[in-house]
Amino acid sequence: ILRWQTRKRSLLRWLVIFFIAIVIETLYLFISYSSATLVTFRTTFTLQFQSGWSKYVIKLILSCLYAVIAFLMVYLVPASAGSGIPETKAFLNGIRIPDIQSLSTLTAKVFGTIFAVAAGLPVGKYGPMIHIGSIVAACTSRRARLIRPVDRLLEAARVFSNHSERRDLVVAGAAAGVTAAFAAPIGGLLLAWEEGSSYWSLKVTWRVFFCATGTLLFTYLLAGSRMGPAGASLVDPSYMQSYAGSFSTGIRVANEDLLLFVGMGVLGGILGAAFNALHWHMSRLRHSYVCTWPRRLMEVLGVTVVVSTVGFLASFLSESWACRPVPPAEPSLYEDAAYVVPYLDKLLPLTCGPGHYNEVASLYLNDGVSALRLLFHLPRLNLSDDKPMFSLHALALFAGPYFLFLVLAFGVSVPSGFFVPQLLLGAALGRMAGQVVVVFGHPTYLGQVRVFAIMGSAAFVGGITRMVPSMTVIMLEATGNLFFLLPFALVLLSAHWVGDLFTPSIYDMIIEIKGYPFLRPDPPKWALAQLRARDLMTPQVVSLRPIETVKRVQEVLCTTGHNMFPLLYPSSHPTRSGALFGTIMRETLVVLLQAANFSSTASVNNDPDNPELASPVLDFAQLLESAARLSSRVIAQPVIPLTPEDESKWMDLRPYSNPSVYFVTEDSSVTKVYRLFRGLGLRHLLVLSIERDVCGVIARHDLMPNSMESKLRKIKACKNASKA
């Protein structure tokens, strides 16, 4: 029976994971569909007006309206700003960020993303999917009551209620988000691993893989027609296609090209580092000048106006030279017609005559994904006039301002991702590189500017995000051409290395800017030889007795900010600490005080050998649940009205404490402490003296480079003082 129950539990777990996968994919489709509808609405509405300028004004007003709605979401739920990837990464590192995974954040994120994308800002909907995926997973595991019918399933989700299981589920959700966005389950798995892998087990791999596969399966079942000639499609499959569209496997890459691609990777690394550095300065400026909500709104509106206006102006002013005939949509003329012809009708005429397109407008005024596909798929030469489809100056006129847009828009107060804009800019630069290479006499068959565009995208994204294995696979799965594996890997590796010479990755930078206590995989090199556990720890340990007076508990909670307290029996020896029972968390103490479950036994025997309980035991599961509901402010400064007679009562803390304690000796190296923290996802660690007395506590913030540096400085000062 036990075995059957275990099986049932494990089956339920898989069901819950599949449920999460379905919810995530549905949300993705909802976002895609809604933002497309909003854009269509704006277009139809704009078309009612005749003159070019009134069209422009109407479009601008509608865009600003959309942008304001997106901004409002952030105003209402500040945690929904940006892509949420750094926050998810920080959460997986073991950092608690308030509200980052609440249902309201999910709602704000979904609607904010829809409107931000529809507003025509240079933002994408792929980044937020990672955050959305992680919120869905976290909410499911917390069993937020959504709808009655799924309640039983969510009840089952309580098997995920403990902290590490929830973390695993969040990883799976993030990966499912990637899968939904890019149709890239392996890429999702690798991304979750690369960005979130502070601690990882085979079980996590399994869950993540299953969740990602579940998302893909659901997608395929919905879009039956995408897979084979039979089967009707429930939804428009174009919402589910990957951003790149699939590529002809006829495209080949020669050995000489690999060298060119590595060169592009190097350039991508430099440009990416420049972008990151600019973002660093932008965020400092933003911190000083854009610090109130009205100013933030002004910033969002300003960026929207600039982006729309520059795009329009560039398109109109280039009218004289950028109008070109649309090449014939005749499949027999193209080598890979199936991969070219479908994209021709994305070429925009603007004010050019019928049968013509405006090069610049096709890049600026299309939505990001369409523009990207044009750059990725159209051949180098226009068959109608034998000139390049996109001329060098048109590409430059797009890429230059767009780089500035990206710098401006990255970090404004709307929910938004930046993956597609990065790809788009990279593709434009890559296409320029490809055309320059052709001009310099590279053989024509190699002059497949399409491949250069894709590699340009990879290079720029690599230079900014510094992800290599996962980005290789995501690009691979999105382009559907396994021959690109080696080029992608080389481009991304070189972009990573070159970029790392100048700045950290954009995510690490944001984590630093926001000041999350993020633990890197290794301690800084300078700390290795000079610091030991003894130097890192906070030496005065505030401890409680296993059976403690209510007064003392309240006092400790009010006067210290510690999150963990060791439970030590009174010691018979004057200089040594007593026997250790275990550790107890701050939030547990708060809940216990609130429950007012005290004992008035007059004579309390704090003796290790006495197992008798001094006060009745509360249900531990319920306790955990109430602890999870506490807001971080209540935990930090609990106000518990206690009667004077309560204060003299006793609490038996033993049933609620954790007897499994990890220690290190005070002589342990920083590396060992780091490995314990990261490898096990710890938040606190007790330090023992060589006499094995509890002599200190190391918390996560003690391992931050800043804190280590100041401690090192103090030690050096002490040494110098003692020398003098």
Add this chain to the structure above:
Amino acid sequence: ILRWQTRKRSLLRWLVIFFIAIVIETLYLFISYSSATLVTFRTTFTLQFQSGWSKYVIKLILSCLYAVIAFLMVYLVPASAGSGIPETKAFLNGIRIPDIQSLSTLTAKVFGTIFAVAAGLPVGKYGPMIHIGSIVAACTSRRARLIRPVDRLLEAARVFSNHSERRDLVVAGAAAGVTAAFAAPIGGLLLAWEEGSSYWSLKVTWRVFFCATGTLLFTYLLAGSRMGPAGASLVDPSYMQSYAGSFSTGIRVANEDLLLFVGMGVLGGILGAAFNALHWHMSRLRHSYVCTWPRRLMEVLGVTVVVSTVGFLASFLSESWACRPVPPAEPSLYEDAAYVVPYLDKLLPLTCGPGHYNEVASLYLNDGVSALRLLFHLPRLNLSDDKPMFSLHALALFAGPYFLFLVLAFGVSVPSGFFVPQLLLGAALGRMAGQVVVVFGHPTYLGQVRVFAIMGSAAFVGGITRMVPSMTVIMLEATGNLFFLLPFALVLLSAHWVGDLFTPSIYDMIIEIKGYPFLRPDPPKWALAQLRARDLMTPQVVSLRPIETVKRVQEVLCTTGHNMFPLLYPSSHPTRSGALFGTIMRETLVVLLQAANFSSTASVNNDPDNPELASPVLDFAQLLESAARLSSRVIAQPVIPLTPEDESKWMDLRPYSNPSVYFVTEDSSVTKVYRLFRGLGLRHLLVLSIERDVCGVIARHDLMPNSMESKLRKIKACKNASKA
């Protein structure tokens, strides 16, 4: 300057990794080329004879000769037997297996694999590549002197000399082996992760990815022509093609097919579990009856004779019905001609007339990879006579005996992998399933038996190895068709789940059979609630003083088998243990005794506050190197001739001990102990009582299910006794 040195070091690391990648790929090419040459030699030699039977006898004699050479390799270096995957897995789990990574094992493995494959046994060369890759990496990090010119580079490899760096490098080597074998770098990364991931960091991901990419890059540079129209190929590209050959991306899979594939996954799981169970019994039989070298030789010869004879007999006896006309090699007749026509000339005529092929012989008498490609690529119907290319009874006549061959040959004393044979059998079964489905009226366009053959392969491999994410990606990269992603994932998931209901995976089974103390990701469920650290530990801790007499050190080494000793200062308190200085390893003590670096100071002050050294310090790096050179037998039973006057001298152990010690309390849960061991790759862990005295040591073997079970039984017996 420091920064520049760090950069140089890190550059050197990457160079070393790339060097390893190149060596591994070169070895793979050498193995492929040599075994193909040996087969060609046998064929040409056999052709000199006229009659069918004399041909058979000559071929049999040559095959036996090859098999004997392969056997000799195992006789000379027993560690080279089998695929080496379980051993690599065990090594990465933190288990030391003697000789598994020596240069002689590498040599024996390479030549053994060549001859085993050439002997026509149902074995493959892909499995050993994983082991070979890991040996190359390990040898490089140990800096085995190979050739003068690469010596400087290998000197640089000393940056990998510490234990955890070496382990990381071995992971990278294993992944490069997979990449070399399957041209699947991402698959290699995932395989190394899935099978070897006891502890893993982002740094490892990077190294593994780089090593795998390096292998692929080297492959592509050698086989220039494979990537594009230009570039001459240095070696025959067919040696570098993946086993599956690439697939037309025109192949699509419909939603209804997914259900059929899941069914095949279920069958694959059942068959795979049956195979694993049979292997379990076979290895017990082998253990009882085939336990001397002559008998092992007889076994190898017997299997070779059976395999060759049955293949020949089946081919000859089927002459009457299995001779069929070869379909025309006219590209215009086939939908995916490029993926079909190249394989038509692998159809063997045997005794059939010209322009004909024998169905059974084409499966039995081809080498494994060719037969596999026939099953993977040839269409269902023979265009010449409109009957299936391979009839159901031909496939059955092949699959039935071949299953028995696999059971017989798996585990005989030759170096060999079993990946291709598994795929081959799976493909035959899958093709049968596909043809049955067509008979039952499944629409023709779905009746692409090719896809069924591939899915059959995946199902059978999945049922045996139970790898899911990595196998999905390996199959994907080998077939080059991203549309197979979802089907592969579903097939492998269902095979895994169904298989797990019956038996563990083949690798876990071999690890169990060989008795390696392998730590699973989680402790067994029954242990969770009932055992604590206190119950697992060995309670009598043998400790040394930081400054110890030579006599006592020698005594401790001779009378105990412990591998780690805590260094405790003498205690002033009668019942409590003294202050802890750190821990020291057994092998360090052996080296120190051998070095005879003793001090004769008469009055030794074993006081924690006395930093003065009692004996001169040896070079620690040198010490480590000599420790690594010690054979396991010397470490276990060191014979050190000491003069009586030496015995009364003192050794100061403090400079050689490790002051970073991990502890748990005796109340810690089994899960926490497990997480520490796996997460940090520990071999020993000190246990503290609640008074924080050192009260026990937990070693890896204390965490094995058997050991835990016997301890649990003892505890229960004690409880019952105390009740009575």
